[in-house]
Amino acid sequence: MLLCTLGFVGGFACMRMTGMGTLGKRWLDVEHAFVTCICTLFNIYCFCSEFDWRIILAQQPPSLLLLLQTSVMLAYYIVFGAIEIVSDKINILMLVHHVLAGSTILYAHTVNVHQCTCAFLMMFTLSNPPLAIAKVYHRAGSDSAARVAFGIFAITFFLCRICLIPCLIWVVMTRGWDIAILKGEYTTYWCISTMLLGLYVMQLAWFPSIVKICVRKVLN
Numbered sequence: 001m002l003l004c005t006l007g008f009v010g011g012f013a014c015m016r017m018t019g020m021g022t023l024g025k026r027w028l029d030v031e032h033a034f035v036t037c038i039c040t041l042f043n044i045y046c047f048c049s050e051f052d053w054r055i056i057l058a059q060q061p062p063s064l065l066l067l068l069q070t071s072v073m074l075a076y077y078i079v080f081g082a083i084e085i086v087s088d089k090i091n092i093l094m095l096v097h098h099v100l101a102g103s104t105i106l107y108a109h110t111v112n113v114h115q116c117t118c119a120f121l122m123m124f125t126l127s128n129p130p131l132a133i134a135k136v137y138h139r140a141g142s143d144s145a146a147r148v149a150f151g152i153f154a155i156t157f158f159l160c161r162i163c164l165i166p167c168l169i170w171v172v173m174t175r176g177w178d179i180a181i182l183k184g185e186y187t188t189y190w191c192i193s194t195m196l197l198g199l200y201v202m203q204l205a206w207f208p209s210i211v212k213i214c215v216r217k218v219l220n
Contacts, residue, residue: 029139032080033132039076040125043069047122055115057176059188062114070109073121077102097202104195111188116172120196123164127156147217154214161203169196 046069062070081098084091101124108117130153137146173193180189 029132029135033129033136035076036125036132037129039072040129042072043118043121043125047118051115051118051122053171056119056171057113057116057179059112061112062109066114066118069121070105070114070117073125074102074105074109077105093202093205097199100195100198100202104192104199107191107195111192113188113192116168116192119168123160123168124199126160127153130156150217151214154210157203157207157210161200162207165196165200165203169193169200172196 046065050063050066077098081095081102084095084098104120105117108114108120130149134146134149134153137143137149173189176189176193180186
């Protein structure tokens, strides 16, 4: 899994550096949108193919598809977290989000709760493509298309990250507690619950800003 992840890290990084060198910085949004859309489609496929609520916290070896998903998305958060570090204006909240998301994926892999990771990635990445596409349109000067894409992003963000994530956290905390009591082992329960809660708090912190941007775009 480590070698696979390192391979994807190298691939994402090469795409980023190649785009920066040949197309200029303003075209990096296009590359980011492409990678984000591919990763999201892959997460949707993994969710539809592998996910089962009944075994969401079952500690069992992953299928090859879920192992590949773990490698791809861990590489995604590593690369784009590194990009935040070297950028001119560091977005601390975004950097912390990437680090915490990557840590959640890695820890879930370590304790073999890949079904939980599959659900988490589906809910968190579904709103990413509209935002990335909105940035592309904005950079291209197409404000009307950017507004539509950003509106879709705001709706999917609200539905997936604000409404659905608490459902996942509730399942993890209720079923996870029963499993922790049964096994007499609480470390996995508290780590997974704390990481998911931390990520959710970040979404709550971002959402008012998203609403303000939507209101401003509508008024303008």
